[in-house]
Each structure stands twice: as C-alpha cells, then as structure tokens.
Amino acid sequence: MKLDFGGSVEDVVMREEFPLKKAQEILKSETIAVLGYGVQGPAQALNMRDNGVNVIIGQRPEEKHYWQKAIDDGFVPGKSLFSLEEATQRATIIQYLISDAGQMAQWPNIKPHLKKGDALYFSHGFSIVYKEQTKVIPPDFVDVILVAPKGSGASVRANFQAGSGINSSYAIFQDFTGKAKDRCLAVGIVIGSGYLFPTTFEKEVYSDLTGERGVLMGALAGMFEAQYNILRKNGHSPSESFNETVEELTQSLIRLVSEKGMDWMYANCSTTAQRGALDWKGKFRKAVEPVFEDLYDSVKTGKETEIVLRVNGAPDYREKLEKELSEMRNSEMWKAGTAVRSLRPENWGKKK
Numbered sequence: 001m002k003l004d005f006g007g008s009v010e011d012v013v014m015r016e017e018f019p020l021k022k023a024q025e026i027l028k029s030e031t032i033a034v035l036g037y038g039v040q041g042p043a044q045a046l047n048m049r050d051n052g053v054n055v056i057i058g059q060r061p062e063e064k065h066y067w068q069k070a071i072d073d074g075f076v077p078g079k080s081l082f083s084l085e086e087a088t089q090r091a092t093i094i095q096y097l098i099s100d101a102g103q104m105a106q107w108p109n110i111k112p113h114l115k116k117g118d119a120l121y122f123s124h125g126f127s128i129v130y131k132e133q134t135k136v137i138p139p140d141f142v143d144v145i146l147v148a149p150k151g152s153g154a155s156v157r158a159n160f161q162a163g164s165g166i167n168s169s170y171a172i173f174q175d176f177t178g179k180a181k182d183r184c185l186a187v188g189i190v191i192g193s194g195y196l197f198p199t200t201f202e203k204e205v206y207s208d209l210t211g212e213r214g215v216l217m218g219a220l221a222g223m224f225e226a227q228y229n230i231l232r233k234n235g236h237s238p239s240e241s242f243n244e245t246v247e248e249l250t251q252s253l254i255r256l257v258s259e260k261g262m263d264w265m266y267a268n269c270s271t272t273a274q275r276g277a278l279d280w281k282g283k284f285r286k287a288v289e290p291v292f293e294d295l296y297d298s299v300k301t302g303k304e305t306e307i308v309l310r311v312n313g314a315p316d317y318r319e320k321l322e323k324e325l326s327e328m329r330n331s332e333m334w335k336a337g338t339a340v341r342s343l344r345p346e347n348w349g350k351k352k
C-alpha cells in the first residue's frame with residue numbers, strides 16, 4: 001500500500017495485502033532457527049510457533065538461564081532446542097538474535113554451518129553495516145534479510161497475544177535465491193508485525209541507535225532527571241516533583257499524543273499550559289539540537305558500535321549493566337516513582 005507522507009511516498013506492507021496464509025504458504029517447507037533466547041528471540045519464536053511455523057531454538061546450553069527459559073516455554077532439547085551451531089545446521093532461515101556483541105563473538109562458529117540458499121536474518125543492521133568492526137561478512141550463497149520490530153521484545157509478544165502488532169521495518173541486503181523479499185515479508189508477518197515499512201540495513205541501524213540513545217531512552221531519562229532535580233532544588237516534595245515530571249506524562253499526556261498527535265495533546269491542556277509549552281518548545285529544541293548532531297555523528301562514524309562491542313563484549317557486561325540500572329532504580333526520583341505508582345487505584349493493596 002502506497003502511503004503519502006506529504007510528498008514522500010512509502011510502500012508499506014499491510015497484513016491485508018500479505019495475509020498470514022500467504023506467509024505460511026511461503027514458509028511451509030522452511031525450518032526457522034531462532035538463535036538466542038534473550039529478549040527478541042522468545043517473542044519472535046513464540047509468535048511464529050503460534051502461527052504454525054516450524055521453529056527451532058539455538059542457544060548456548062552452558063549458559064543455563066536462557067536455555068532453561070526455552071525449556072520452560074516448551075522447546076525440547078534435541079528436538080526443538082539445540083546449540084547455536086546445530087540449530088544453524090538444521091535450519092533454512094537463521095534468525096541471528098543473540099546480542100549484537102554476541103553476534104560478532106559467535107560468527108566464526110556460525111558461518112561454517114550456513115548452506116547454499118539459506119536466509120540469514122537480523123533484527124538490527126548493526127553486525128552487517130559495521131562489518132569492519134564486527135567481521136560479520138555473510139557468504140555470497142545466502143539471502144541476507146532484516147525485520148526490525150519497532151518495540152521491545154516484550155511488546156512484540158504482548159501485542160501479538162492481544163491481537164494487535166508491533167510495526168517493523170524490513171530490508172534486503174543480499175538476494176541469492178531471488179526469493180529474499182518474499183521470505184523476508186513472510187517472516188515479518190509470522191512474527192506478528194502490525195505492518196512493515198521498507199528501509200535499508202544502514203538506515204535502520206543509524207536511526208535505531210540514534211532513537212534509543214536520544215528521545216526514546218537516553219534523552220528521556222536525562223530530561224526527567226534534569227526537571228526533577230530542579231524542582232527538588234527549589235523545595236518541591238518528591239511526590240510533587242515526580243508527578244509533574246513523569247506520572248502526568250505516562251498516565252495522561254503521552255496517551256493523547258499517541259491517540260491523535262501533539263497538537264491534540266496541547267489542545268486538551270489548559271490555554272495557560274498551551275501558551276507556555278509553545279513558547280518553550282523552541283528553546284528546548286535549540287538547546288538539544290547540538291547534542292543530537294553529536295549523537296548522529298557518533299553513530300555514523302562507528303564510535304557508538306565500538307563502545308557496544310567493547311563493553312558488552314566483556315564477560316561481566318550483564319553485572320555491570322545491572323549495577324547501573326540498580327543505581328537508577330535506587331535513586332530518589334525512581335524510588336518516588338515506586339511510591340507514586342503504588343498509589344494508583346489499580347495498585348491499592350498490591351505489593352510494591
């Protein structure tokens with residue numbers, strides 16, 4: 001379906017034009033190996049299994065946690081749960097869904113098991129685009145495709161179970177079989193995408209790394225902290241500071257933005273709020289524009305991926321990430337958040 005974004009036309013694939021039945025037909029003689037049972041792995045694997053696709057899991061058995069998680073979800077060692085290498089060997093479409101740093105580390109073990117006509121699938125352009133750093137260079141006898149859900153794995157599964165879907169982008173990097181696009185879209189549909197929009201591996205990774213470091217996660221947390229701290233410094237209580245910074249946004253305003261856009265949210269606030277927000281919006285944009293310039297440059301030049309590969313490639317990376325998340329969780333602002341959430345009517349009487 002052609003969508004006109006005010007002059008820029010995009011070819012978006014909706015479920016109606018690529019129905020589940022068509023996807024199942026395309027994939028009926030394929031075996032799909034999901035390598036990695038972390039966050040995206042389980043979501044995509046379970047959605048595909050529920051959609052009647054032949055799915056197996058590849059996971060390091062020696063790392064007990066995710067191996068056990070796959071067993072708990074009904075995958076059976078030796079039948080539908082294998083080592084990374086064996087799953088690759090047994091499959092025709094290989095979904096490379098271990099962490100991006102793990103993809104680089106495991107590539108020398110995976111590559112020898114790829115067979116002529118296989119499809120190598122990614123949910124991020126990372127490994128392929130930054131091949132100088134990752135050394136992930138696929139052989140020329142496989143298709144290389146991408147479907148990148150624009151949401152966390154948890155939402156990919158939850159939205160599927162609720163009957164909706166997460167939007168995904170899709171891209172073809174290498175078409176050996178001449179069927180790469182059909183295979184790519186079919187997988188995009190069976191993992192539960194709401195609709196699929198086209199991109200390239202490069203555009204996907206540049207925009208994704210910018211988005212998560214920027215508005216979606218990094219800038220969001222930084223803005224919250226800055227406003228909370230200024231309110232606290234001026235004598236406002238933790239609950240007032242948290243309500244004015246986070247709770248009102250997540251419980252009310254952002255839902256209006258999601259429903260009908262920013263002007264709709266503004267129009268539903270007081271005229272006092274509208275006047276002030278319209279006056280201050282430009283100041284904030286000017287203040288952060290140079291930071292976004294720095295960020296995009298750091299993504300494009302490969303500085304961000306260099307950091308990810310080095311830091312998340314270390315054996316103790318999980319403990320280190322958890323330590324930083326725990327510092328965030330135990331900061332006054334987010335402890336205030338726990339207290340404020342417990343006061344929501346739906347949480348009355350529940351344990352924090």
Ligand SMILES: NC(=O)c1ccc[n+]([C@@H]2O[C@H](COP(=O)([O-])OP(=O)(O)OC[C@H]3O[C@@H](n4cnc5c(N)ncnc54)[C@H](OP(=O)(O)O)[C@@H]3O)[C@@H](O)[C@H]2O)c1
Nearest residue numbers: 036037038039040060063097098099102105123124152153
């Ligand atoms: N998280 C999301 O919601 C999301 C959204 C869109 C796209 N993606 C993309 O999807 C892919 C998977 O991301 P993810 O977040 O699901 O994974 P993740 O949580 O970062 O990684 C966990 C998985 O990677 C494995 N792993 C990590 N290091 C490894 C190594 N050195 N050797 C072998 N396995 C290793 C883990 O198994 P072990 O227990 O054996 O270490 C586990 O299976 C990435 O390309 C990511 O960018 C993720």
